[in-house]
Amino acid sequence: xxxxxxxxxxxxxxxxxxxxxxxxxxxxxxxxxxxxxxxxxxxxxxxxxxxxxxxxxxxxxxxxxxxxxxxxxxxxxxxxxxxxxxxxxxxxxxxxxxxxxxxxxxxxxxxxxxxxxxxxxxxxxxxxxxxxxxxxxxxxxxxxxxxxxxxxxxxxxxxxxxxxxxxxxxxxxxxxxxxxxxxxxxxxxxxxxxxxxxxxxxxxxxxxxxxxxxxxxxxxxxxxxxxxxxxxxxxxxxxxxxxxxxxxxxxx
Amino acid sequence: xxxxxxxxxxxxxxxxxxxxxxxxxxxxxxxxxxxxxxxxxxxxxxxxxxxxxxxxxxxxxxxxxxxxxxxxxxxxxxxxxxxxxxxxxxxxxxxxxxxxxxxxxxxxxxxxxxxxxxxxxxxxxxxxxxxxxxxxxxxxxxxxxxxxxxxxxxxxxxxxxxxxxxxxxxxxxxxxxxxxxxxxxxxxxxxxxxxxxxxxxxxxxxxxxxxxxxxxxxxxxxxxxxxxxxxxxxxxxxxxxxxxxxxxxx
Numbered sequence: 126x127x128x129x130x131x132x133x134x135x136x137x138x139x140x141x142x143x144x145x146x147x148x149x150x151x152x153x154x155x156x157x158x159x160x161x162x163x164x165x166x167x168x169x170x171x172x173x174x175x176x177x178x179x180x181x182x183x184x185x186x187x188x189x190x191x192x193x194x195x196x197x198x199x200x201x202x203x204x205x206x207x208x209x210x211x212x213x214x215x216x217x218x219x220x221x222x223x224x225x226x227x228x229x230x231x232x233x234x235x236x237x238x239x240x241x242x243x244x245x246x247x248x249x250x251x252x253x254x255x256x257x258x259x260x261x262x263x264x265x266x267x268x269x270x271x272x273x274x275x276x277x278x279x280x281x282x283x284x285x286x287x288x289x290x291x292x293x294x295x296x297x298x299x300x301x302x303x304x305x306x307x308x309x310x311x312x313x314x315x316x317x318x319x320x321x322x323x324x325x326x327x328x329x330x331x332x333x334x335x336x337x338x339x340x341x342x343x344x345x346x347x348x349x350x351x352x353x354x355x356x357x358x359x360x361x362x363x364x365x366x367x368x369x370x371x372x373x374x375x376x377x
Numbered sequence: 378x379x380x381x382x383x384x385x386x387x388x389x390x391x392x393x394x395x396x397x398x399x400x401x402x403x404x405x406x407x408x409x410x411x412x413x414x415x416x417x418x419x420x421x422x423x424x425x426x427x428x429x430x431x432x433x434x435x436x437x438x439x440x441x442x443x444x445x446x447x448x449x450x451x452x453x454x455x456x457x458x459x460x461x462x463x464x465x466x467x468x469x470x471x472x473x474x475x476x477x478x479x480x481x482x483x484x485x486x487x488x489x490x491x492x493x494x495x496x497x498x499x500x501x502x503x504x505x506x507x508x509x510x511x512x513x514x515x516x517x518x519x520x521x522x523x524x525x526x527x528x529x530x531x532x533x534x535x536x537x538x539x540x541x542x543x544x545x546x547x548x549x550x551x552x553x554x555x556x557x558x559x560x561x562x563x564x565x566x567x568x569x570x571x572x573x574x575x576x577x578x579x580x581x582x583x584x585x586x587x588x589x590x591x592x593x594x595x596x597x598x599x600x601x602x603x604x605x606x607x608x609x610x611x612x613x614x615x616x617x618x619x620x621x622x623x624x625x626x627x
Contacts, residue, residue, distance in 0.1 A: 278473040280473075281469060282469055282472075282542075283475075283486055285438075286546045287491070288489035288493075295497075297475055303477070
């Protein structure tokens with residue numbers, strides 16, 4: 126109880142100090158910001174619906190990028206996560222897969238996209254690859270943590286009959302963790318859709334490309350249209366992933 | 378029975394076995410025992426006596442610090458080879474079943490050691506293995522539950538699925554850890570009867586631990602009374618006297 130209190134006070138102290146450092150308590154600056162906000166928001170309405178056909182196409186490209194990147198990353202993250210699981214492989218063996226996983230996760234997808242723009246040129250392919258690599262780093266880590274949570278008695282029982290590691294993955298690990306694996310995959314898809322909407326900022330295709338253009342040319346009403354479209358997409362994805370979870374995941 | 382078991386007078390032999398999870402904190406203190414082929418061998422003792430540890434050491438899952446264990450004629454001190462491992466059935470306390478798979482799929486896992494081709498990875502098992510798996514379920518009276526997922530089965534049914542999986546593995550020896558302790562008396566007696574019949578019919582040795590005295594007296598061919606890592610009594614069920622049991626449980 127006393128330790129909890131100590132931890133909470135420490136957190137509050139840290140919050141206040143860091144907010145102060147960041148200029149949160151600078152009232153003059155905040156009030157200046159507020160008036161800027163009013164000016165800015167006047168320029169953002171009403172949304173310019175004239176760009177809808179073109180924005181719609183860009184949105185489709187964004188979704189394609191997110192889908193392809195997520196699925197591509199998923200296929201690599203399953204085996205990589207399996208190889209990084211301490212309860213199936215010796216500690217010295219899992220070091221390399223874990224290093225790869227940590228390295229890919231350290232760099233955000235935006236930076237990966239920049240890297241791939243350099244490698245494969247401007248366009249959605251760079252965005253897709255960037256998302257895929259980040260997905261591997263993120264999902265593979267979650268997956269090896271799920272895999273390590275598999276009941277060791279079940280693993281022992283199946284390895285005891287002389288099953289191979291692949292059979293272990295197929296008959297124990299997959300069925301025992303499929304729910305968590307798929308639900309994280311849906312989460313990753315949602316995340317990648319949000320992430321892919323800004324990948325265009327670095328020339329990696331999709332709706333982000335137009336966002337960057339409209340910000341630079343101060344066409345805020347058009348920017349509003351794009352933001353509304355992304356909002357609709359994100360809400361749709363929320364419902365879609367809830368539907369997938371309800372219909373396709375095992376209820377236990 | 379397999380060649381390895383047939384060639385030796387004992388399926389398991391332990392000589393002066395000492396075991397500790399942490400240094401000098403001995404759980405087993407100089408245990409010596411022999412399990413003859415086809416025996417129904419019961420380890421009995423109070424909770425915390427080290428029964429599970431003894432079973433794991435005998436099954437080659439743990440290596441003793443001192444002494445020697447021979448399993449199907451192979452010393453376990455350097456770890457047992459995979460082909461011997463496949464001949465040892467082990468039913469853990471929580472059974473080790475995959476809850477989201479069906480009873481039949483769980484039983485089929487018993488044949489993974491000899492069916493390592495790519496077909497099994499796609500869920501395709503040879504017809505004769507599927508038939509044998511169904512036979513094992515029939516033998517234990519739950520053939521009608523073959524298609525049911527394990528999380529829908531009762532405790533007793535799960536126990537039977539775990540036994541059926543081990544029977545499909547077809548080992549000359551099966552270790553079962555406390556595996557009837559979650560069942561009521563009648564269910565436990567029913568399952569042990571089924572196991573004893575199978576053991577005698579197929580010449581399989583069963584080594585298992587439990588603490589229900591009436592069951593032990595009724596079913597154990599050989600009984601090991603065990604307390605604080607020491608053997609108090611080793612012999613047939615008839616030789617087990619009330620004062621001995623009292624001393625073990627005190």
